[in-house]
Amino acid sequence: MLEKTFDPKSAEPRLYSSWEASGAFAPTGDPGAEPFSIVMPPPNVTGSLHIGHALNGTLQDVLIRFERMRGKAALWLPGTDHAGIATQMVVERQLAQEGNIDRREMGREAFLAKVWEWKAKSGGKIVHQLRKLGASCDWSRERFTLDEGFSHGVRKAFVSLYKEGLIYRDRRLVNWDPQFQTAISDLEVEQREVDGQLWHFAYPLADGSGEITVATTRPETMLGDTAVAVHPDDERYKHLVGKLVILPIVERVIPIVADAYADPEKGSGAVKITPAHDFDDFEVGKRHGLPMINILDAFARINENAPQAYHGLDRFAARKKVIETLQGLGLLRGTEKVRHMVPHGDRSGVVVEPFLTDQWFVNAEVLAQPAIKAVLEGDTVFLPKPWEKTYLDWMRNIQPWTISRQLWWGHRIPAWFGSDGTIFVEETEEKARAQARAHYGRDEPLTQDEDVLDTWFSSALWPFSTLGWPEKTTDLERFYPTNTLITGFDIIPFWVARMLMQGLQLTGEVPFKRVFINALVRDASGAKMSKSKGNVLDPLELVDEFGADALRFTLTAMSGAARDIKPSRQRVEGYRNLGTKLWNATRFAQLNGCAREAGFSPDRATMPLNRWIVGETVHTAKAVTDALAECSFGEAADVLYRFIWNVFCDWYIELIKPTLSGADIAARDETRAVTAWVLDVTFKLLHPVMPFLTEELWAQTSDLGAPREHQGFLMTAAWPQLAESLIDRAADAEIGLIIDAISEGRSVRQELNVPTSARPPLLVVEASETQRKAMKASAPLIAQLLRVSEVRFVRAVPAGAISYVIAGATLALPVAEFIELTAERERLAKEVASLGVEADKLSRKLADVDFVVRAPERVVEDTRERLAATEAAKSKLEAALARLLDVLS
Structure with missing residues (x-):
């Protein structure tokens, strides 16, 4: 039996350790499985998890868990970037604090030894923090941009581009940072x-x-x-x-x-x-x-x-x-x-x-042309599509790319200078000396370039060098080009464009087939988060307080925003409640004997209520599958929320209670089996977004009834593939009628302030024969859930009754004896007028071209959202007022 509540603090570390130890994060070795690969945008080795990382990491994990469950050889390859300037800055500050030590006094080798020492102790903290979020990366393939294998790829790329005339040394103006030199x-x-x-x-x-x-x-x-x-x-x-x-x-x-x-x-x-x-x-x-x-x-x-x-x-x-x-x-x-x-x-x-200085440059204009063509011809697709324009605008106006940096931490440029200034570019010093010997006809002393490469030069090789390039490895053959890149719009020119240029030039193929651009995270008021403002949401604090699943669902649900998302502690708490709702529903099912039935198939259900929930489950599975396949993460979350909270927990669980406590054994057994089946499907559909809760529910319900076909982790179970033939249109109409009768009746009561203690009858005025039969069969249930005295069939709407129409049927609630109709009319009219004033004010603001052009984008968007909400509330109250006026006329 489930505990009363789910405890993420104890469950999440336990579950994650089990997943990782099992090797379940690695792609299946089945040669027939379709490959699906994602490379993690490598966070800086100096970094710690912030809310932007949490958003990006969550979306990648949602996608990789989904494709893994679909039977694909799913690889999410993790790693970190050496972050030249940032890391050197950290260690230099540390040396200054330890004894005012200057790196130039130490010398290059001693300083680099200190950086590696720091990296071993403190670097890479973020990859451990990603585990707290539930990231199902294949950690056995983790890479670092200064790994020897990766460094070999960087040298190979530099030499190749140099010998093709695409890298050159020139004296030009560059942006010079006097602090970092x-x-x-x-x-x-x-x-x-x-x-x-x-x-x-x-x-x-x-x-x-x-x-x-x-x-x-x-x-x-x-x-x-x-x-x-x-x-x-x-x-x-x-x-x-x-x-x-x-x-x-x-x-x-x-x-x-x-x-x-x-x-x-x-x-x-x-x-x-x-x-x-x-x-x-x-x-x-x-x-x-x-x-x-x-x-x-x-x-x-x-x-x-x-x-x-x-x-x-x-x-x-x-x-x-x-x-x-x-x-x-x-x-x-x-x-x-x-x-x-x-x-x-x-x-x-x-x-x-x-600053006028000698630097190394990439001829980015030449490299850009194939990368522009690849996007225009659809070899790589941007989602959402408007970001394609950002990419193309940048690429069409691209300037020479300065790739040398006057730092010590990084990939040292594989170029050696002879005494007369002749440059020899080779992957190794031995090859450079051989080239110099051929040039001079004798051995000459050579000096290697002191500079290192721009970090973005090495990270531009990330999608293929992490898979073993320039060697022709099994991983490179199987997983390149990668399928999807998920990243922020702020690094489209920094990274996305450069990966496309380098990938096409060095491998002949695009590095990824699609790019999903996630939004920028702002605070609840739309301001950019910063420590100085005190408005930063720490994802690790949120995980500790609400659990990783709640944060993951929040970020997934909000990712459909075009450019900015505004999470808040209240939203995270609200989505935690979704998990609690499902936990409670599962516990209710356990307490009421709901269990898997051997040989059960949902097409055997005969009761309209059960056939309805089976159909709703089919609709949900299809919608979630389609949304995740298209990277419509927010849409998938919305569908899941509606189904779990409204359809399953609020309606189905409430509507089956009389059956579960009733005397009809056949109806009870069918309902129990259907409930268990729906729960199993729900756990699977929700798993990519809420992996911890669903894995725990899967494990805790494994012994309920007949064994499942899949005995392992939920994360390795097969994704639901449900036949549309399971949808029963007649059952949908019947149960939909009952739900609408109750929900619309509740709205009428709420809008008109009908006391909760009032028990008017529900009158069925006009309805088809099928609708009348359905209403009659479910009359006791409707009366209970709508808080009415009875369901009565009449020929006309009596005086003092508020009517409403659902699916062509006219229903009415006689409320005159419970409320003062004239006073309610005045109240509603006053509220409608107030909302009208507010809507007019917001409309005028948005009609002001100066405001729209000059105000920050987030302020304009917030104004649009407020106008939409105000107009929706006004429309709803206007409908209630119209119903009331009909009664009073």
């Missing part, structure tokens, strides 16, 4: 709007004939100016094009050039050009053959290319000094306050500098 990609730059100043400075013409005024938000970079640009059609400056100006402070003579980049409508229309410190200026510099003078060092301090007085100054101290000097020279022509976008490192939080 490394280049970062465009995607790792966060644009923040800040308050700033626009300074207007005069640059004297070299011939002494006047001056030209430029405006800038970054005065310190003028030390590296190599030109002033004006628009070729700007009449104000046409006579100055080709002339020279004297760059103040530096006293360098620079030209005035004509270039369409200069906007006549902005500032003075003349712009200073600093090719080594601005991406747009860099392009202008290339067009006009301008010198590129870098005036900053790696710490964003002024270097030796600037006047002596500025050497070693921090960039912001230099800004202040430049402004003061120009003001002293009488060259400051004005200032104005501005709000402008300033780039920051997404991890360090410091202002990023455009």
Whole structure:
């Protein structure tokens, strides 16, 4: 017998340990089983489980459990990413706390030994936390992006792309993070709007004939100016094009050039050009053959290319000094306050500098073309489809990808330099030396590139390198391309696009057949979660309080939202109650002798009520199957909730109580067998979303009646495949009529404030002969559940009775003696009017184009949701008022 309640704290660890120890997470070895594979987006080795991970991990587990039960060779391959910048940052901070130790003083090898030591002790915590969530990954195949096998794949990919001309080394502007001392990609730059100043400075013409005024938000970079640009059609400056100006402070003579980049409508229309410190200026510099003078060092301090007085100054101290000097020279022509976008490192939080340096790049534009074609031709499908546009827009405007990082933790670039600067790119130093020997005709000393690869370069190989590539392994042959990638929309350009590019280039196939983009998790009010705001929902705390199943169902149910989901503690608690409801229903079934019957088949049921629940189970199984197959997770959860809570627990359990306690033995036995069958099917359908509760219920009911065909874990049982021939339309209509009569009657009573103690009769006014027979047969049950004195058949609706129509039948409740009809009319009218005012207010707000365009998306969406809820409530009360007016007229 089941305990009174399910205790997730004791059951979940026990069940998970049993699953993992049994090897049930590994794909079946049956060669005839259809492969189905998912690779886990590898969380950072520094990470701990947050609510976004919980959402993404839950959806992956729902899908893999579903496909496993469908008999497929289901592989969910887990692992972690070495997370170059994040991990190095953690260990550097740790060293600083231990004794103010700088990694540069330690040296590369000693520092890396410390990182590996940290990884062994503290890294990978998140994979253990995923187990608490119920993640049924094949942990025996767990990978790490710095594993030797994976590292071999990274070296192979780099060398292959280099030798095909798709990786090259170039001196270009990059985003430079002065705190981490490394280049970062465009995607790792966060644009923040800040308050700033626009300074207007005069640059004297070299011939002494006047001056030209430029405006800038970054005065310190003028030390590296190599030109002033004006628009070729700007009449104000046409006579100055080709002339020279004297760059103040530096006293360098620079030209005035004509270039369409200069906007006549902005500032003075003349712009200073600093090719080594601005991406747009860099392009202008290339067009006009301008010198590129870098005036900053790696710490964003002024270097030796600037006047002596500025050497070693921090960039912001230099800004202040430049402004003061120009003001002293009488060259400051004005200032104005501005709000402008300033780039920051997404991890360090410091202002990023455009920095001219030698880096390694991938020719992403060439790699993008096959990846664009693959999506356009449907080789890889995005779900929901609108995210396809995000992907294509990014790919069609893709820039060279900077893949070198000035870090120590990561995949060191497999490139060696000869004494004359010749580069030798090979997978091993031995091969590089052999290449150098062939080049020089003798042995020459080589030095390996100090840089490591961008973490996203290695993680772009994840779907195939985890399966053994570049070796032709059994796993690669069986599980690649993978079937489904589930990830967040924020890393479509970071990761999804790059996996498609690398997969097609290195394997000739797309890395996954579909991409499901899950939503971003926000707090209940729609704000982005952050520790500083105190609005973070900790998934581990929620699991401890409500159990993993409750959190999983919450996230699954809400995943149908287009972009944002807003879980709350109350929602998690509510979905825990669904599990409790099913537990109680199962316990009720046990107490009433419901058990499996040997040889039982649901098509043998004869009672309309039992044939109805069998049909409802068939409908539910089909709907859940279709939804999960299409990654419509929210829809599957909605169907399950309705069936378990409303159809099975609220209606079927209530409606069978008279039969279970009645004297008809045949009816009782049939009902018991049907109930046991429905429960078994329900456990299976709910299992992917609520694996712990359902596995426990499966085990605890294993000895009820005849043995099941499947004796093992529920997670390895066969998914229900139910014939549509089990659906009985006549039974559906009959039981549907009874349920509607009760539920609609309850609504009438509630809307009109009819006291619960009142017992009016239920009048059947107009109905077909079949409906009359059904109502008559179930009259005692209807009377009990609707709290009426009797079910009576009449020819007309009497005065003072509220009528309602269900399935073409007209029913009525005489309520005049229990409520004051006029007072109820006034109350309803007042509530309808109040809701109308609120709906009108919200409608006007949404009709305001300025509000829709300028307000945060979450605020606009919340307003739409409030309007829909208000209009629905108003419509319901209007219907009640109309019924009441009919009585009073």
